[in-house]
Amino acid sequence: MIKRRVFLKQSVTTALAIGCLPTWAKDSFIDSEDPFFWSVNRLMGMSPRSLKGEDPLVLTRKTFKAFNKMRVAAWEDGIVISPVSSFRSYSRQKAIFESKFKRFQAEGLSPTESVKKIIEYSTIPGTSRHHWGTDIDVIQGKIKIDGDVLLEEHFNSGGAFENLHHWLTDNAVNYGFYLVYTNHPERKGFKYEPWHLSYAPESIPILKRYINKGVYEIALQQKVKGIEVINSSLKTSYLKEQLLDINPLLLP
């Protein structure tokens, strides 16, 4: 880590000396002060510019900083927070959506039934909070699990990640992180996700911008196999439930 930093520092110094900056330096370190941070393309996951880190930990600079602060505090309490997924690009989300659409159709579902089934768990490309760089899926590190790690049962009492769940419940808000998809009995939309955290100081203004700019409408106009079957009633319920029926503390 230290070696890498020294290396990067040297490369920048050298680049400055020869009068140019390497591409990564030009593309990095854009914060919310920069208009690009708020651009429709960025909010739809079409550009990782302004994000920091390496997969699976790619976040905006402020979210990254806050996350690390929380991670250190948890570590001091004996809990290892391990990131599983953070920034997800538009093209990745599109690939997920289209492959599910193909699979459900092959299983005999109609195009509309296929899309309805996809959006129980997955987002329409361009509408994922994972495009923003403010949201992250975490599990408890140093614990071995067979199969899928992102299952509610692991976070429930008696589950492998129970201690992480308790720690996050007691402490995450102190660092600005909130669950998006809570287990509130009246909440609709995406199912309960005890692993999905959002950094409120950045994601609240982003959601506001997202709505005001009509990014959701723009996402639905893109060329994606299957989204042409989304009619106005499905569109309305997706916006109301999947995108906006979230933890009320994360609403603008």
Ligand SMILES: [Zn+2]
């Ligand atoms: Zn997630």
